[in-house]
Amino acid sequence: MSLHVEISHPLADFTLNVAFDAPTGITALYGPSGTGKTTVINAVSGLLTPQKGHISLSGESLYDSDSRINLPVHKRHLGYVFQDGRLFPHLSVRQNLTYGQRYSRPNVESPSLDDVADLLDITGLLGRRPGSLSGGEKQRVAIGRALLSRPRMLLMDEPLAALDPARKEEILPYLEKMRDHTRIPILYVSHSVAEVARLATWVVVLEKGRVAMSGPAETVLSDPAMVHQLGLREAGAVLPASIIRHHADGLTELQVSGGCLFLPEMDRPVGLQTRVRVLAHDIILSREAPKGLSALNILSGDITAIRAGGGPGVIIQIKCGEDHLLARITRRSADAMALKPGDHVYAVIKSVSIARTDIGTG
Amino acid sequence: MTGWLGPEEWQAVGLSLKVSLWAIALSLPPGIFIAYALARWEFRGKQVLNMLVHLPLILPPVVTGYLLLLTFGRRGPLGAWLYETFDLVFAFRWTGAALAAAIMAFPLMVRAIRLAIEAVDPKLEQAAATLGASRVQVFSTVTLPLILPGVIAGAVLGFAKAMGEFGATITFVSNIPGQTQTLPSAIYTFLQVPGGETAALRLVLVSVFVAMTALALSEILARRAAKRVAGG
Numbered sequence: 001m002s003l004h005v006e007i008s009h010p011l012a013d014f015t016l017n018v019a020f021d022a023p024t025g026i027t028a029l030y031g032p033s034g035t036g037k038t039t040v041i042n043a044v045s046g047l048l049t050p051q052k053g054h055i056s057l058s059g060e061s062l063y064d065s066d067s068r069i070n071l072p073v074h075k076r077h078l079g080y081v082f083q084d085g086r087l088f089p090h091l092s093v094r095q096n097l098t099y100g101q102r103y104s105r106p107n108v109e110s111p112s113l114d115d116v117a118d119l120l121d122i123t124g125l126l127g128r129r130p131g132s133l134s135g136g137e138k139q140r141v142a143i144g145r146a147l148l149s150r151p152r153m154l155l156m157d158e159p160l161a162a163l164d165p166a167r168k169e170e171i172l173p174y175l176e177k178m179r180d181h182t183r184i185p186i187l188y189v190s191h192s193v194a195e196v197a198r199l200a201t202w203v204v205v206l207e208k209g210r211v212a213m214s215g216p217a218e219t220v221l222s223d224p225a226m227v228h229q230l231g232l233r234e235a236g237a238v239l240p241a242s243i244i245r246h247h248a249d250g251l252t253e254l255q256v257s258g259g260c261l262f263l264p265e266m267d268r269p270v271g272l273q274t275r276v277r278v279l280a281h282d283i284i285l286s287r288e289a290p291k292g293l294s295a296l297n298i299l300s301g302d303i304t305a306i307r308a309g310g311g312p313g314v315i316i317q318i319k320c321g322e323d324h325l326l327a328r329i330t331r332r333s334a335d336a337m338a339l340k341p342g343d344h345v346y347a348v349i350k351s352v353s354i355a356r357t358d359i360g361t362g
Numbered sequence: 363m364t365g366w367l368g369p370e371e372w373q374a375v376g377l378s379l380k381v382s383l384w385a386i387a388l389s390l391p392p393g394i395f396i397a398y399a400l401a402r403w404e405f406r407g408k409q410v411l412n413m414l415v416h417l418p419l420i421l422p423p424v425v426t427g428y429l430l431l432l433t434f435g436r437r438g439p440l441g442a443w444l445y446e447t448f449d450l451v452f453a454f455r456w457t458g459a460a461l462a463a464a465i466m467a468f469p470l471m472v473r474a475i476r477l478a479i480e481a482v483d484p485k486l487e488q489a490a491a492t493l494g495a496s497r498v499q500v501f502s503t504v505t506l507p508l509i510l511p512g513v514i515a516g517a518v519l520g521f522a523k524a525m526g527e528f529g530a531t532i533t534f535v536s537n538i539p540g541q542t543q544t545l546p547s548a549i550y551t552f553l554q555v556p557g558g559e560t561a562a563l564r565l566v567l568v569s570v571f572v573a574m575t576a577l578a579l580s581e582i583l584a585r586r587a588a589k590r591v592a593g594g
Contacts, residue, residue, distance in 0.1 A: 046491075047491075047492070073488070073491040074492075074494050074495055074496050074500075075494075078492065079492065079493075082485070088486060088489075089486075089508070099503075100494050100495075103493060103496075105494075146493070155492075
């Protein structure tokens with residue numbers, strides 16, 4: 001299952017011109033507001049007809065301007081989770097959830113209402129009306145409703161943007177579960193790097209209506225060229241990790257390809273595959289193996305790229321094991337240390353800098 | 363009760379009810395359709411359609427009645443065709459009274475329904491489409507249930523208007539007892555004969571009762587509509 005998009009469409013300030021593929025897993029469509037993300041996802045859903053191009057899912061054309069194919073929205077069978085929930089106010093939660101089932105494709109294996117309600121923890125809400133639900137509950141019901149319509153793919157347009165941080169935390173684990181337990185591709189629009197880092201398996205970065213870069217999340221997020229798009233404060237690499245031990249002193253030991261990391265105790269089982277996000281400004285570089293430091297987490301590797309920005313900082317990409325780290329240090333330090341590609345360096349990561357919200361399962 | 367109103371008066375009340383019910387029942391489906399088109403679609407001639415729908419509200423009822431007579435009379439272009447094809451006659455029959463009542467009530471009904479449709483967030487209809495519902499299915503499962511109280515309110519308002527229609531009716535189908543003499547026509551007739559005031563007054567009371575009941579009903583339903591769209 002894979003989605004192929006290649007469209008152009010005039011917008012107010014520029015022309016949207018994008019081409020990308022979205023494989024199974026969560027593909028994040030990332031970019032600041034007004035770069036055409038919602039236009040792209042609406043074109044995929046059929047709610048908007050682009051001026052030119054084609055969109056296909058697993059080889060089947062949903063839209064093709066050349067051969068005048070434009071499958072109507074209801075025949076595309078793509079579940080859409082909107083930013084604002086859009087639950088039907090005149091129906092109960094249960095009726096909302098089952099709404100799409102009667103129009104779904106026949107002979108398709110589908111999750112049961114019980115399974116989905118269980119996955120999203122909304123069994124207790126089934127008899128209620130949407131008007132009486134909290135924002136987080138509404139959004140979970142909206143996700144369940146989309147899942148139960150047996151979609152070929154899920155589209156999510158900033159499903160967490162309207163929620164406060166606590167409610168976001170409430171939903172993120174369910175999205176991770178969905179990514180890991182359902183086999184349908186998910187196109188996920190977001191302007192939050194933290195969300196993308198936590199959820200995405202594939203990232204498409206949009207900039208003013210064009211694809212600036214697309215690729216696996218680890219590659220895109222640790223590419224020095226992407227620092228500008230992601231924003232200096234948010235720049236950072238995502239490393240696949242697995243939990244190997246819980247220590248008695250309240251630390252959890254994780255294995256990454258370049259070594260071991262210690263994090264404040266995680267409430268997750270040993271053996272679990274996860275990923276950690278290391279922000280570029282939370283790394284200190286050293287030429288020699290640091291001694292007498294309070295920092296627990298030190299990885300070493302070779303510099304693969306140095307990229308100077310407009311300001312006083314430079315971004316340094318380091319290959320640690322199989323993965324890349326990004327470090328942001330001052331140009332002055334880089335010059336003083338005479339850093340150049342190929343040099344071996346030690347990256348000191350303050351363990352507290354790996355924020356709890358940046359730890360994702362999967 | 364039967365002793366309170368004379369047979370002629372009962373006849374007028376019964377005929378008015380029959381005429382108004384038929385008028386609303388037959389004009390409701392096209393009314394909903396036109397209200398939907400005006401609320402949701404952009405098309406050429408939308409302003410012209412809007413004007414045509416509202417015309418009976420602005421034109422003197424006598425003019426509307428005369429235009430109906432010209433069009434639907436036995437020799438009128440539509441009237442002749444309907445007579446030859448369906449054996450349907452409007453002029454000087456109760457069917458004509460129903461047609462006149464329907465035309466006069468139509469703008470009120472369409473306005474009420476259009477307001478209800480405009481209160482429904484089109485995003486909900488989009489959401490239903492992404493869940494696999496076709497246009498017709500979206501309308502019947504999302505739009506219609508949400509506007510239903512508004513539709514009922516519009517129908518009640520239209521019914522009250524149809525009950526009171528006088529000018530267009532008397533011009534189009536005259537004032538024949540038992541055939542086209544509706545409640546307002548009967549009141550008018552009673553007022554023309556000496557000693558008819560008491561009968562007229564009784565019918566006036568009936569009119570006031572019907573109008574107030576209809577207004578109260580439509581008010582209650584409109585409030586329920588607002589609550590329902592808000593998701594209470």
